[in-house]
Amino acid sequence: SAVISQKPSRDICQRGTSLTIQCQVDSQVTMMFWYRQQPGQSLTLIATANQGSEATYESGFVIDKFPISRPNLTFSTLTVSNMSPEDSSIYLCSVDVGGPEQFFGPGTRLTVL
Amino acid sequence: QKEVEQDPGPLSVPEGAIVSLNCTYSNSAFQYFMWYRQYSRKGPELLMYTYSSGNKEDGRFTAQVDKSSKYISLFIRDSQPSDSATYLCAMSALLNYGGATNKLIFGTGTLLAVQP
Numbered sequence: 001s002a003v004i005s006q007k008p009s010r011d012i013c014q015r016g017t018s019l020t021i022q023c024q025v026d027s028q029v030t031m032m033f034w035y036r037q038q039p040g041q042s043l044t045l046i047a048t049a050n051q052g053s054e055a056t057y058e059s060g061f062v063i064d065k066f067p068i069s070r071p072n073l074t075f076s077t078l079t080v081s082n083m084s085p086e087d088s089s090i091y092l093c094s095v096d097v098g099g100p101e102q103f104f105g106p107g108t109r110l111t112v113l
Numbered sequence: 114q115k116e117v118e119q120d121p122g123p124l125s126v127p128e129g130a131i132v133s134l135n136c137t138y139s140n141s142a143f144q145y146f147m148w149y150r151q152y153s154r155k156g157p158e159l160l161m162y163t164y165s166s167g168n169k170e171d172g173r174f175t176a177q178v179d180k181s182s183k184y185i186s187l188f189i190r191d192s193q194p195s196d197s198a199t200y201l202c203a204m205s206a207l208l209n210y211g212g213a214t215n216k217l218i219f220g221t222g223t224l225l226a227v228q229p
Contacts, residue, residue: 001159042117042201042219043157092156100145100205102217104156 004105012111020079023093028073037090083112119220132189136202143204151199192227
């Protein structure tokens with residue numbers, strides 16, 4: 001398994017601003033993933049971040065809105081840009097450690113006013 | 114049709130009851146099946162991971178997979194109030210090799226309340 005931390009744990013932001021969420025893992029991992037969990041809905045994969053290459057985005061998510069950095073094997077950031085109330089959600093990062101199962105961070109609860 | 118269907122509940126049971134949580138799926142390419150537990154305001158925690166059809170037991174938890182029916186279950190024996198949480202099923206199909214990602218598809222989660 002892996003121990004994952006996220007910062008901030010929660011934030012309240014104004015419409016039109018941007019927020020960067022950090023994800024730190026206690027061991028080196030190849031793949032890091034970013035998910036969104038909207039109220040009453042399942043987790044939806046935003047993108048996969050592989051160190052040393054551009055993130056791969058899922059259908060419906062674009063780099064201009066959700067830029068991702070992956071500077072090393074233990075760290076990644078997700079930025080939610082030009083936020084609107086529809087972006088209010090829980091944002092989760094996860095990692096895999098060689099198998100198909102993934103381990104999740106505690107999440108960042110974002111509210112956009 | 115969603116790829117993964119899960120009864121959202123809520124499900125309320127008395128302490129000590131046997132709980133059955135279920136998911137169905139439509140994509141026959143799914144090979145790996147997981148159950149996560151998510152407490153309120155926490156991230157999902159991996160409970161069980163199975164690959165083949167059949168049962169896998171871990172303490173009070175049993176995961177069951179029936180690939181022919183595209184149906185998976187999680188059974189909780191002797192349920193405790195501390196089991197109160199949302200339970201998420203998740204599945205993946207290994208897309209390809211050499212740096213491929215394992216994309217998890219989640220159910221919507223079942224909210225379970227175990228009453229003392």
